[in-house]
Amino acid sequence: MDTTTSTLTPAESELATFGHDSAALSAEHAAQWASATGNLYELPEGLTWPQYRASSSIGEPTLDPDGRDEVIGGVPVRIIEPLSRPTRGxxxxxxGGGWCLGSHRTTDGRLRAIAEHTGLRAISVGYRQPPEHPFPACLEDCLTVADRLDGQRLIGGDSAGAHLAALVLQRRPGSWLGALLTFGVYDLAGTPSAGSRLDTPVRMLLAGVPRDQWRDPEYSPLYGDLTGMPPALFTVGTRDTLLDDTLWMAARWRQVAPTRLEVVAGAGHAYTLADLPVRYETEALYRDWLTEQIDAPN
Known part of the structure; x- marks a missing residue:
C-alpha cells in the first residue's frame, strides 16, 4: 500500500520531511486523538483540577528508578542524571498539556534516553498550572528554575511547554545552546490551522485578559523579539492543528539563528505520545540534534 499517495494530500506530501512510509498509521492516530480530546479541557463533573490531572493519561506514568524528585527555588522538578557517562550540561x-494538564513526572523514559545519549542532565519542571494559578505563574516557575542552572544549557518543550520555552528564551536570551520545540503554540489567539480550538485552555491561562490582547508578545512568543535566540529544532505533524504556529515561528526564527524544521507526514498533535514509528524516529532525531548542539564549538 502506497501510504504517501493514498493517505496524504499533495500539499502534505510536499510539506512533510519524513515519515512518509508510516503516514497511514500516523494519520489514524491523528484522527483518534482529535476525536478523543474534543473535551479534554473541560473539567469532568465531580472532580477538582488536581484530581483530573492525576487521572488523565497524558504522558507515561512509569517513573525511572534512578530519577529524583527535588525542589529548585521552591519549584518541584524531576531530575534524570546520566548514568553511563559524565554530565556535560x-x-x-x-x-505539555494545554498548561492546565500534564505533569513533570510523566516523561522519565524519554528524558532517560536523552540523558544517556547526550550526557545532559534532564530537568523537568513542575510549574504551577491554571486555572488555580493563571499566567504568569507557570512562566515564573520556569524562569526560577532556569535562572538557577549552571554550565551549558539547552531547553525544550512540547505543545504548551514549547510555548513556555519560547517565552523563557525571550526573557533570558543569549545564554542557551539550543531549543527543541515540539508542536508548540506560539499565537494564543490562534493561527489559521488552530482557529479557536485552544480558546478554552487559553482563557484559563490568561484569566481576565481580553481576547483582543492574546497576541500581545507578553503572551504570544510568535510576536516577540527573537534577538539572541539559539539554534532551534522545530517538529510538527502535517495534521496538527498547531501546524501554522510551527511553520510561522520557524520562519521567523530562521532570520536570527540556525533553524531546522521537520514536518511529519500524516501526524497530528501529540503524536510523540503514541506507539508509532515516527515517534521513535523523532525521539532519535531529538537525541542526535541535542548532541550536535552540545558538541558544537561555542
Missing part, C-alpha cells in the same frame, strides 16, 4: 524540559 543541562536540558531543561517543559511538559
Amino acid at each position: 543541562t536540558y531543561l524540559y517543559l511538559h
Whole structure:
C-alpha cells in the first residue's frame, strides 16, 4: 500500500520531511486523538483540577528508578542524571498539556534516553498550572528554575511547554545552546490551522485578559523579539492543528539563528505520545540534534 499517495494530500506530501512510509498509521492516530480530546479541557463533573490531572493519561506514568524528585527555588522538578557517562550540561524540559494538564513526572523514559545519549542532565519542571494559578505563574516557575542552572544549557518543550520555552528564551536570551520545540503554540489567539480550538485552555491561562490582547508578545512568543535566540529544532505533524504556529515561528526564527524544521507526514498533535514509528524516529532525531548542539564549538 502506497501510504504517501493514498493517505496524504499533495500539499502534505510536499510539506512533510519524513515519515512518509508510516503516514497511514500516523494519520489514524491523528484522527483518534482529535476525536478523543474534543473535551479534554473541560473539567469532568465531580472532580477538582488536581484530581483530573492525576487521572488523565497524558504522558507515561512509569517513573525511572534512578530519577529524583527535588525542589529548585521552591519549584518541584524531576531530575534524570546520566548514568553511563559524565554530565556535560543541562536540558531543561517543559511538559505539555494545554498548561492546565500534564505533569513533570510523566516523561522519565524519554528524558532517560536523552540523558544517556547526550550526557545532559534532564530537568523537568513542575510549574504551577491554571486555572488555580493563571499566567504568569507557570512562566515564573520556569524562569526560577532556569535562572538557577549552571554550565551549558539547552531547553525544550512540547505543545504548551514549547510555548513556555519560547517565552523563557525571550526573557533570558543569549545564554542557551539550543531549543527543541515540539508542536508548540506560539499565537494564543490562534493561527489559521488552530482557529479557536485552544480558546478554552487559553482563557484559563490568561484569566481576565481580553481576547483582543492574546497576541500581545507578553503572551504570544510568535510576536516577540527573537534577538539572541539559539539554534532551534522545530517538529510538527502535517495534521496538527498547531501546524501554522510551527511553520510561522520557524520562519521567523530562521532570520536570527540556525533553524531546522521537520514536518511529519500524516501526524497530528501529540503524536510523540503514541506507539508509532515516527515517534521513535523523532525521539532519535531529538537525541542526535541535542548532541550536535552540545558538541558544537561555542
